[in-house]
Amino acid sequence: MKIEQVDLYYLEIPFIYPFKTNGIDVNSHNCLIVKIHSEGLIGYGECPTFNQPFYNYETITTAHHILKDFLIPLLLHKNINFPQEITQILSLVRGHQMAKSALDCAVWDLFAKKKNLPLYKYIGGVREKVKVGVSVSLQSSIEALMDRVNSYLEEGYQRVKLKISPDNALSCLTAIRESYPDLMLMGDANSVFTLDDMDLFKQLDDLNLLMIEQPLAYDDLLEHSRLQSQIKTPLCLDESINSINDTLNAIALKSCQIINLKQSRIGGITNTIEIHNLCEKAGIKLWCGGMLESGIGRATNLHIASLPQFKLPADISATNRYFQEDIITQNIKLNPEDSTINIPQKAGIGVDIDEEKLEKFTLSQESFT
Template sequence: MSTDLKIVAARLHRVRLPLVHAFQTSSHRKAFLDHILVELEDASGAIGWGEIASSSDPYYAPETVESCWHIAEHYLLPAVLGRVWSHPSDLVNMKVRGNNFAKAGVDTAAWTLWAETQSLPLATVLGGTRTEVVAGVSLGIEPTIDELLQQVEQQVEAGYPRVKLKITQDWDVEPVRAVRAAYPELDLHVDANGIYTADDVERLAKLDDFELTMIEQPFAPKDLLTHAKLQSMIDTPVCLDESIETVDDLETALELRALQVLNIKVSRMGGLTPARRAHDRAQQAGIPVWCGGMHEFGIGRAANVALSSLPGFTLPSDVSASEKYYARDLIEPAVVAADGVVQVPTGPGLGHRVDRDLIAANTVGTVQLAP
């Protein structure tokens, strides 16, 4: 049974948290993160939370914290304030092009608000069927191979069954060789964040020797033809991440046979609404999916866990424990992984209490809008 809702207030909180361990990708290094929390309030007083988990710099995607703040404050939130709606998909803003990270925060807040008002878990209203999610971890580029092996050892001892390694042109074959030699049975995959070019196809093909679960996003997002070429040359599945921002992108990649695995990120695709559509299309096409992460705080991490409960998420997802990244997270209880498995919350909405005091203590900017 649907009930009409009306958003009477909307708030943005720019929150800064330090990372437990600095993280290096092929493009940049980060020691702390600024993310934007979206808070939507219904006329009944119910609250829905979402997270805009954009990077501060335009390396992973064109959006930044500043651009997302501007789009959310001046376009997305004014469009939902005062509107009467009965399902989160009613609030999808088709007039604003792109800006998927900003849209994701608003869309997720609408879903959590909707679940809260129905006294149902977010996973349930999304159509989730799993009670637990297998988690993996993502490791950045380390100064030395020995330091990388130490990081892998810590995560294996913590019970994580899958480890993802960031790679780049001068940090690929040898680090992977060392990790595979030390852990011959580990579910291991690599992620290039699109740093390679067509000239590197033969180099990447050497990774086929290490029985990787996948090679994630080796080439630039729009270079689907080179992804298809590499996939035709190797047995290791190619996974697309940055290339798939819409379901239309997925259709093109499927037609080109440019992937065998799909990484679904709520942020990259513009929210839970389009992420669920991508899951459904991939499942129809027989493509396994997993939920990627953007080092989300607890709000975004809880939403990822809920999404990962859908039946097509058959590979370990980036929903590792909060403590992997943050000494103290913004939700209670924090996301916990026991032997690499995260339980899907059963409480209404996010299934976690949002720690307003901790948010306030770490907020570096805020704004409130009302109709």
């Protein structure tokens, strides 16, 4: 397929509730959307990084610069026989995985549409619906936290991920566990703990948590290995896994039992499939994380979470968890009876773009031919 044209959009979509975590407090979803045109088809991808470099070093500004000035020129007018070729084409640019992921996912969407297959079938997925959970941001009090958790459980979510810090982890997680002894419950630390918190980690062992996500430094593998060897609760790596090499090193060091695999963090679907296969061989469980995506990124993640080693509930909530209005015509809905979301069955990522909403939320737009 020849890459004939690339359109680049900068969007801002308001959230229903502000999203607060350690170092991040946002009221809207800012992202870059790419449309890749080829042979009468359009492939869509999303770069869902933040305005500030608080999750990783990429921001909307840097991703826009890298896409516009480097990645899109590298890809434009290329003839691609297989979607996996895109990683080699873009390899001249080091890092900038979120920027690369938007183009990578759009190319996979194109190829699945050319084959007239839903993306999950094209990449070897094994399920038509995905078990999902909900992420709960920091709240003002235990009472407010419990109100939020109760509301999500009433909606049908069966797994809760709570943002935690050394100050609130034990009290907040204990409050939830006492109210819901059998709930799939996990803590997401976003790198705010150290090995000095070992006694706290051992207390958390008593809460039967599904996992603790990224407790130590965002770029660490060694100290996570030391921590995992001393506690029962499975550790999950998120920010520390940015590449295939990071995954190989984490496996060798036994730094975790689980990986939160966000395709945008590791450069897209091509690298996701390679890392998935490595983890399948090593017995590392996967689950699909989210970056507060629009319907484009959310649909892409649903397809990825169909791969066999994604054993744990994904962070792919329903549309109404975050947005009153989205840029796709379909609402991604929770099946409350089993806490799942159906994977779209149309070709490619399987959703239709609401062009009016896309225009409404677009702050700027450029086309490259």
